Amino acid sequence: MSRIKRYYVEINESCQVLKCSNDFLVYIGRKELLNIESIIKDSDINNLKDAVSSLEKGDNTLVVFRTVCQDGSLNWMSANVHRSKHDASIIKLDIYDLHSFEMDKAEGYYDEMTGLLSKSAITDHAKRLMEQTNTPPFYFFLMDIDNFKSINDTYGHMKGDEVIVEVAGILKKCVGDKGVVGRIGGDEFLMILEKIHTEPELRDVLRNIRYDVREKYADEDNNYTITTSLGGALFPTDASNYEDMFKLADKMLYIAKAKGRDRYIIYTPSVHGDAKVDTEVVTITQRTMQNRIKNTLIMDLMEGFLLNNKISLKEAFNKVIDTYMLDAVYLVDKKTGRSCFGLSQSGEDTAIDLSGLDSSDYQPIFETYPIKVINMYDLQKDNYLKFSEFMLLNGFRIIVVYYMRNVPDGGYLMYVSSVNSNCRFSETDFSDLIYFSRMLELSGKMQTGGPFAE
Template sequence: MIPVSLRHEDSEILEANCTITKDYQIISGDESFYRMMGENTMFLMNKLIYPDDLNIFEECISSDKSNFVLLRIHTAKEVFRWVLMRRRFEADEPGRIELQIKDVITQNDKFELYYNNVRKYRVFMNQMKQRFFEYDFKTKIITIYFYVNGHSEILEKDMLSEWQKRVVRMGFVEGENIERFNRMCDDIENGIDSFSSTFQSSFMSRGTRTDLLNFRGETMREGSINMLVVGLIDEIGGRIDAQPVLYDNDVNKDSATGLLNKKAVTEAVIDALAEADTLNDRRTLYLAVMDIDDFKNVNDTYGHYFGDEVIAGFAAELRKNIGDKGIIGRIGGDEFICLFTDCYSEDDVRIYLKAIRKGLSFSLAEKQPGYEFGASIGVAKYPQDGTVYEELFRIADGCLYIAKEKGKNRYIIYDEKLHGKAIAEGIKNGHIIGGDFMKPYEKGNMTADMIARIVKDGRNAIDSVFTELMDKMHIQGICVYAGDDMACVKKYGKYGNHPQYAALMGNDKYLSLFNENGINVINNITSLAMDFYDIYKMLIEEKICSSLQIGVKDADGVYKWLICFDTFGDHKRKWSHDDIMSIYILIKTIAKLDEINDEKNL
């Protein structure tokens, strides 16, 4: 007989929800349910109930009352666990039964009171504009967060000492504000009973605006032992805003699913990876590339209307199960992408992916009994597998290819020892192409084509070349400066007055940022704030946050051109070597052609 668990340490899940049919088949569940039940979800629900409790279970699902009953259920830990179960009539659909399950071992006499209080306080926190912070004396970690939709969104999580150094090093506090900031960190570390500190800083926006912040905190103790510092962060004025980039609008949405479209989701993922890289974020982010199996056969067999239902249903499952824990978008006909930004373990990711596939499979089978839904998924990890979008996408796409090779309808999370060789061979043989973002060889082909057009049509080709470059390489603006005064002679994109570089191009300190090939890479303009504050302010005013600058010298070694490739708003990017080389070769071609024309004119 399988034992009944009575030990508190065996208990992990407070509450779970699932859907079953009247024939006891488990259709779907939330992440807690799959975590509680594990592989047992493949069995009928009545087979998981302790034999002596079957009558209680039958009464529960056949009753017209939504009362909790006490029974035992077979869980993932190979034990029968005492649970409270009730039927949720408010969520019932025809032919389905919605069940709520609460683990008894985790309950105590006052649990309901505590649980409802927590939910109540979360609602209060949802309504508050302040940010929250806490410092754990045991781990030495400070966490800064806010609440939205009942969930905490973490802005910062790091060792207090490392966070303090990083904020100062990156110029997020300056001048006399550094002393105030450091004094506040000392108050937190020393466990001062209560404190209040006000200073100007741009760390809340990663350097894109300056806020006047007030930190108020108190130390919590058990006896004489410091446990936590908790407090509020108020933005009390003095804000200098940069215009935010909003992805949640119709322009950025895929019309068929309501998810982000390919361009918007790609930019959002690039932003998130760049932010994690800039902040030296220690969290693991998971990039998942998903493909609906045999989708062409769906359209051919059941028609395009049902095919549209499959696409919309998959998108709905992604929204329901991932929600605000990641960035989701559609990148092709039956292809989707998700960056999990709020998962704390690989097991969490596995549970989400399983829940997505399980729920949709049943609902579609009801509409088309002959159809078995399947999705293949490949997953890569940041920063373990790479830090640049293209690199992570290629690995995830390779894992997707392996998932299909192994029989489809499964997920593969990249492990170099297990999958590295197969992915390398797949890329070599052309089976793994990494979606339709610009891969290195595609950038090479694009660059060669652009060079041919420039050689053929001369300067007449530059407009079309730069426009195509912006579209395919996710560049929001290009500005061309020329002459002794470095005047702007051409600009592409939504610039205002465009930055003025004339003074800086005669500044030896600024010119030292350019390498021997005339390339200056600015992944984050905050790096300019300390030494080149004027240009930093100009870039802020223009909403520019990253820039690739390429200078072209004349025969005397003096810069005659400066071409800036810019991203706006929150689109900070880490310029890859492939990006830089493709753009550099194009500019060198244009410059060489200009030299040849000048010689002919002589």
């Protein structure tokens, strides 16, 4: 496991120590530490003081200094210095021994982009903890950045990398000395919170992560442009080995996404059932492989449908239904509320009729740009009770609606997942459905007022 020496200290404006991890006291060979200046080489003290005085509320900076140990030896340290957003008098230091840091970097424990543990390092750490006897309970949490693909698509990969680094910094700050954080791929992170043993402590950390990410990327109208979703469980209460724990946390992360993102889900047996043995849980690695298949499909459909007309509309919908494990797809006329085309998972024609509802019961949510992901729970919360009842009566779990504004008379493409479906939407799935829907809309082959083109 990682040999990085990492410590946590809180100080005030005068460098008086408010909180200090026991590991750091052992490292510097002292029983107590009243002022951090007392262990920093004289010529380096101003580095820290200048960094502290320059920080506004919620800001971070990096500073390097040398500590003086009891035996007189000097050790180079790197500290991430953060002024608390909630109490500006508190300065938090996340301190690393640079010598051990370089040793670990050489051995592949360090994720070069973020400074977090690498995938192999944090995985090994988690497995080792789980294999030890008498390990105290700890929380195991997965996190990813919501809508990250759209960030890359809209602003480019350099901006995407910048967001990953900044979010990683927030994770390190919020977790502090309560555990370790690793990057396990792309925008995906794993937290082993080995010093958190109660749910109230856990909720404080998770809330701070969500809050700090949201606030960092809030626009001038206070809209949160970048958010995170988290899911996890308690070892060994909820799962007793790494594989089961990862699957369980992954399912909780999926539920957080399905409920609208920007939230955390803690596994609760009375709410989530025996999710430990759910064979339908899709791990992050499996999702990566599935995403490659889906990306290939979208490119094939663009070529076969738009460029050389080798794929009919019905064939295109069949492929989308099969690949995304949908139960049905409908094209609904905006004026009548009735489907002019419908295709089921079995390949048979099907129909949907919204004409029994008032248009105000569904049009405001249907006409959301670019798509609207609808589930019964959000409808009930937003007082769309009649459409919620409609979904319940028809056995619909989730509907993804694309508003086709650029076809004659207007219409809605509805991608449906039933309550018994194995369909599990990811963020990239929603992006793919947007691309596919736009492709159909721009093709000029869609029409709601007449027969559906074959």
